[in-house]
Amino acid sequence: MTQTLPAASAEAATPMPTAAPPGGGDLLNLMLDGQPRTRADLIELTGLARSTVAGRIEGLLSVGLLQPSGQSRSTGGRPPTRFAFNPRAKLVLAADFGVTHGRAALTDLTATVLAEEVSDLDIAAGPEATLGWLVDVADRLLAQVGRRRSDLAGVGIGLPGPVEHQTGRPVKPPIMPGWDDFDVAAWVTERMGVPVLVDNDVNLMALGEHSVVYPQVEHLVFVKISTGIGAGIISGRRLHRGAQGSAGDLGHVQSPRGGDALCSCGNRGCLEAIASARTIAQELDPDHLGGADASRLVLERLSHGDRDAVAAIRRAGRDIGEVLASCVSLMNPSVIVLGGALGGGAPSLLAGVREAIYARSLPLATGELIVVPAQTGEHAGVIGAATMAVQQYLAPQSVDAMLANPPAHAVVL
Template identity: 60%
Template structure:
């Protein structure tokens, strides 16, 4: 086997499963060569994983004489994850396999301001319906991942002073879901999980990526060295509340003035267009007007891109991403938003930071959030220590 030996000798079957999650079929001998473990140890751990369904037979390798050796590969169908992406005005839930593939999903218009119990009870009811629809039950669950449209302390899963989520402050979302569904739940803000989903599905080789959501509000998620960067309290990427100098007289819902979100979000553009005699209540209405050829709407969207670009130019100098992905409902207005962003970022940032920088529209679209929420909880549940605890293999090593 080419490549370095991977030391998994200090862990149990969980570390071997972690290695096999790339989906590549391997024989016991190949796994022994990769890990440096004895074939008898590999055989024991493969048997444990086979018994739990986490790996399965994957045909036979080419024989070099005698009986062809069996190959084994990760089995994404072994369990399922539940995922939810809750926005300001919508909710999307899904069931995925362990590779993050969506097996079933549901979307509704949903006002997050209805409060945590109402929104979470809606989520739980939809989860039960989706599980029944794909023929899976409670014992198949690996966990639940949830994204919420506000600041979240990731370690506790509790929203912290979310401006558009009355009644949610410090609510124990994880505990509420765990009590009713019987499995671990992880919670993060919606832009972080969208960044995870976009990176996982479209840009796995991009070590440094920035996902910017432009919808009712504006936020960003940061992927650094291939992992989500949350910061000390989980507040990293709060792009929408950075101040623009030319917006000093515009009051933001956070209480400050001049915030990017108060100037360039879908809600802000909709309000300005309404004031100009073009009724618009949301980002969707702005997109409809822009796609319909409204000069006022197109101009407003392009200017929003420039305003966002001003803040992103500073972020590019600080973070130096290789990819900036623009998502959210306003991104569907076409190239006008991204063109405005590119116009300013490429002009204002240093050439070294932009020489290989790509600024692109989200490819995952509406599914980025639920895929990211699923990836978040799958990576947690399939961490080697978690798998060992689940299988009871720590004492059997």
């Protein structure tokens, strides 16, 4: 008896979708390591046809993202041309705003700073005054390096308060009056004519420190200790922002020693209420108003060997370490970086943090953990802001869109 097979359904008869071949953006992604490659190298790496690779290369050359980089050794006949990523094809404007300062920098597409300007600013002056300074600085910096606004790929901005990353709007920032729900990205885009990304300053410090110092580290926590306390989290080599962008709000975690201490957020017992530079300054000098110069006062006392200052900063380190010990148990990072005015400039604070973490965390979590001061120093924020903008500009889908609609004039340097 012959068995009749059931008719194939329409779904089963439909060919399975095949993955799209790597586009120009994917090919460029291979070149971001800076290593020059020939057409033959790229054919071998991608598995694409010779004609397809040639077309991808021509497109990337036309927009300036690739450039010829000498010739490879000949195996007979004409030596093949090598190509390399061109980091000067476009520039990025990066800004890092603190409570009392603004730092703006122009970088290339590797987030390398080419020119910068720093100024005393009061973030409480409001968004239009602060961002207006950035727009003015942009033209001065571009003039310094002999480029134009049309050479900008984008703008990255770090702000000292909670930011909803998807919209670029600050959300009830406690030390930024007048900024709540202000559309920072739209305001700057309207004046600069390029895409603008905005994030919390600590997130960008984490991104900057990771990209420059620890690019191979999978899990890192960057802690900024200054007028306030915050953390930026790198997980799986990616910045972790959380659902609304508030991940890492370390300063408003309740501290074991927090008790009834009133925090600027309105709650009591927060870590920031007992361990920030503002609190320590008021403890050392009851007449101090706890303003933005709090870090400077504490560091001056430490530099003169003030015993009260040393004891206070060590105690603050232990308080911060106790909260970080919970983070170590929860996240198991391999690197914790301390930055900000106090994090990078107070060895006794670092000692207190280490003491508490290693005492309260399990050996498995701390066996290979290092707790270190930041190495990018005052540039962490602008490097991170530039990295954020560069990552968006060079994302494969962004590059593919650019190649589909190339600009009228490409800059190739």
